[in-house]
Amino acid sequence: SAVISQKPSRDICQRGTSLTIQCQVDSQVTMMFWYRQQPGQSLTLIATANQGSEATYESGFVIDKFPISRPNLTFSTLTVSNMSPEDSSIYLCSVTDPKGYEQYFGPGTRLTVT
Amino acid sequence: AQSVSQHNHHVILSEAASLELGCNYSYGGTVNLFWYVQYPGQHLQLLLKYFSGDPLVKGIKGFEAEFIKSKFSFNLRKPSVQWSDTAEYFCAVNDKGYSTLTFGKGTMLLVSP
Numbered sequence: 001s002a003v004i005s006q007k008p009s010r011d012i013c014q015r016g017t018s019l020t021i022q023c024q025v026d027s028q029v030t031m032m033f034w035y036r037q038q039p040g041q042s043l044t045l046i047a048t049a050n051q052g053s054e055a056t057y058e059s060g061f062v063i064d065k066f067p068i069s070r071p072n073l074t075f076s077t078l079t080v081s082n083m084s085p086e087d088s089s090i091y092l093c094s095v096t097d098p099k100g101y102e103q104y105f106g107p108g109t110r111l112t113v114t
Numbered sequence: 115a116q117s118v119s120q121h122n123h124h125v126i127l128s129e130a131a132s133l134e135l136g137c138n139y140s141y142g143g144t145v146n147l148f149w150y151v152q153y154p155g156q157h158l159q160l161l162l163k164y165f166s167g168d169p170l171v172k173g174i175k176g177f178e179a180e181f182i183k184s185k186f187s188f189n190l191r192k193p194s195v196q197w198s199d200t201a202e203y204f205c206a207v208n209d210k211g212y213s214t215l216t217f218g219k220g221t222m223l224l225v226s227p
Contacts, residue, residue: 042219105158
């Protein structure tokens with residue numbers, strides 16, 4: 001299994017600002033995913049990030065709001081732009097095993113927007 | 115689009131009680147099925163998975179789940195829960211050939227000692 005770390009682990013941000021979340025994996029992986037877990041809700045996929053190509057966003061999520069970088073096979077960032085209180089959530093990154101079926105999750109970044 | 119429903123949002127049990135958490139998915143094609151667990155303050159961890167073969171799968175810590183294709187269900191069971199099983203449990207599905215997961219809303223299990 002992969003070991004995933006995320007930075008920061010938590011943050012409190014003001015409305016209108018942006019926060020960049022980093023995700024580091026201890027092995028090279030093809031696909032990385034970013035999820036959001038809002039209070040009392042399930043995990044919702046934001047986008048899939050493949051190295052060397054544009055991220056693929058799910059319905060309801062756009063690149064201007066959640067720009068993603070994937071500069072290499074072990075690292076990705078997710079930026080939450082122009083934040084509002086509705087963006088308060090836990091943001092998680094995940095990767096798949098080499099067969100592409102099991103997913104391993106990072107510890108999450110708990111974001112509070114005031 | 116695939117959807118996953120978990121029947122109970124909160125379950126409270128006493129130690130040694132039996133557990134069954136329901137999970138149903140919507141898409142009738144070939145799927146992979148997962149249960150994830152999130153203990154307080156910890157990462158989301160894979161509890162067990164079903165890809166093919168025996169529909170009764172065993173996972174870590176004495177958990178098992180049964181895939182019933184005709185009912186689109188993948189219920190999680192444990193014969194005797196422990197206080198340490200207190201956690202949130204998520205059912206997830208992906209369609210074969212795709213890596214993206216669709217999660218249920220989760221079930222918060224509280225086991226009282």
